[in-house]
Amino acid sequence: MIRSVTAVDERVRQRIPNSSFGAGKENSIGAMRAAEFSSRLNECLHSRCEIVLAISVRHENGVRHFMVNQDSDGSFYCEHHHEKSVSDLVSFYTTTKTPLSSSSGVRLKRPIERPQWLLNHDAIRLVKKLGEGAFGEVFLAEYSSGNEVMQVAVKTMREEATREARLKFMKEARLMRRYEHRHVVRINGVAVHEHPLMIVMEFCPGGSLLSHLRKEKGKLSSSTKLRFAIEAAEGMAYLHKQKCIHRDIAARNVLLSSKQEVKISDFGMSDDKLIVKDDKLDKVPVKWLAPETMQEKVYSNKTDVWSYGVLVWEIYAEGAEPYAGFSNLQTRAKIVAQDYRMEMPKDTPSSVSKLVVHGCWAKNPSDRPEFSKIVKTLKGKA
Template sequence: MANRKNKKESSQMGTVEKSSNNDASVTDDIRGAEYYHGMVPRQDAEGFLKREGDFLVRKTEQTPGKVVLALSVRVTDELCRHFMLNMDPATNKFYFEFTHQESTIPDLINWHMSSKTPISAASGAKIRRPMERSPWLINHDSIVANKKLGEGAFGDVFIAELDQGGKQEVAVKTMRAEATREARLRFMKEARLMRKYQHKHVVKLIGVAIHEHPLMIVMEYCPNGSLLSHLKKNKVSAADKLRFTTEAADGIAYLERSKCIHRDIAARNCLLSQKNELKISDFGMSDNKDEIKDEALEKVPVKWLAPETLQEKVFTHKTDIWTYGVLVWEIYADGAEPYPGLTKIQTRAKLVVSDYRMKMPEGTPPLVSEIVTGTCWQKNPEKRSTMDAIHKKLRDFFEAKK
């Protein structure tokens, strides 16, 4: 973030590295280079490199606690190669694969480009075109944190000011520097997924800041907070409850069409914009798959899980539809916890063994109750409708009520 002091990269014998427990900024000459992409995962890096000779430089964790610089190069249509940047302790010069040495990293890159010398003889990989950073890769200096909102799974969440040719208020999720490599990959996966989604009822990703620590996901700011908090603190009208129900269905239907299994749909993970429009958020557990197996089931509260998830530890688009039904129950129950009076163990037993279903709260429109109990909470997942069909029913009902 702004006002952070950039520390010079210290070079160890062999690969150029820095402990991930410290500020992992690289030297100023590489930090400002158009081809430097920060802590971009290998999968993202390869996606950026389209043509033979495209290249970028990134940071990667070689072993736990050891962050190094790597050169990623598109060698053929099917193949990318990744080369560690090294420093010769005898000369204090940089090189790849025991080849030509230069005093600075940019000089080394420029030499390989101008001389057209392969990075290594064995690979034949030549660098031709530096891949510029995408607009969604944000410099830390452009972000100024204003207020801490809370703590997320990876680090703190802030309201911040983003200055990119104009100032705007944003929400920022951070990743602690000491987080594991697996946690960082999950963090970047969340950003990669969010980048694909553009919908008025899904929180918008603005960009990521990954050139140094802390890593950040920068999103649109929803000033009216979580739907759960809003339901608990305010007397919400019947019209607004129906609107929230319809808007959530619209956002989840879009995610279904986008092949996204959210896995954690709940009032706590819906945010409200300045105009109180509902937006689906928190994609930390999401994935673009038709089915997800999760043997642990540690991260999602039991009371939001579908019976097949509890029994088979599986998540699908149909389990998201079940969970949407629980969200609708929350909306009409003014933010109460589902299965009131039951423990997690009791809830699991009643769902799996007794095929129990909650009654919809008093005041729920009959059509909404029928959608939840007759469609979303069908025991057989195949008998649950699509979110598109559910949204269309609710949209027509909502429009007729205006």
């Protein structure tokens, strides 16, 4: 009986070692040199998730993929030769120079080292659930790296999630790996060799900015509110410089460090395109959307600026709901048809109010300032 390597077989898990070679789908296979190889766990494609192990080898002018099968006794093989573990199988083909298949004549030479961002599930211990979403949960966890154990946040993906949800999950991780800034949540890596799939990232003990604003209502100084606005703008200025459109800027998606520093988070809707067209607006937070998104279903760096304006309103309103008393449909009608703009809370500095109402919320996207200019303007008021 021949089996592929499935995600639900504990015996198989134990037989796949934490090898120093190998990569997930993110590895740059196109950059391989001749005879370089990596072992890869291909993405789950079906409603019942199945993990398929393959060895990818640079050969002549292309990359060849060889399926690793599992026999009924638990051993692994590519064509005829069996070994008790994948690591032993790879070692056999590397040391003996035996072709992976008689028809291909492909031999293994140099392994591609496992990238640091590809983590092992064994190094992650889930401690406490922090939240729950449509396709998974977020946990406080401990991550062991060498002799160091650190607190991290872990975002998980349920095994029964759709293929589309899994692709979005991995895209979020891929985007986050590119970013390193003091006001953007840092990713440690991903764990994809078992279930649940995990994104491991910086833990922010201060929780969400929205919760903090509501908890500290009436206690926050004007300088603290301004600092929150500046730090969020600095994080967004960095992301835009990296060609990232966040698409979901709001106080609920901003976290606070142990020192109450702002960290932009939640890249589930983010993209690395200049303009994004998205016809699915049925489940998006309408009250943070720019008018052109409501009308034309487009996102850009300028729609992020509009949403940031709503975030600043939330900061000075100490976590109140924007457009209170209006439904999503009413909010859309007032913004699009009536050019309605909210008044800023009464203790907002006039210069900040002007920046938001006449800058961030300008009807014409080209009239909205870049985040670099927003930072300079706000710092001039600090």
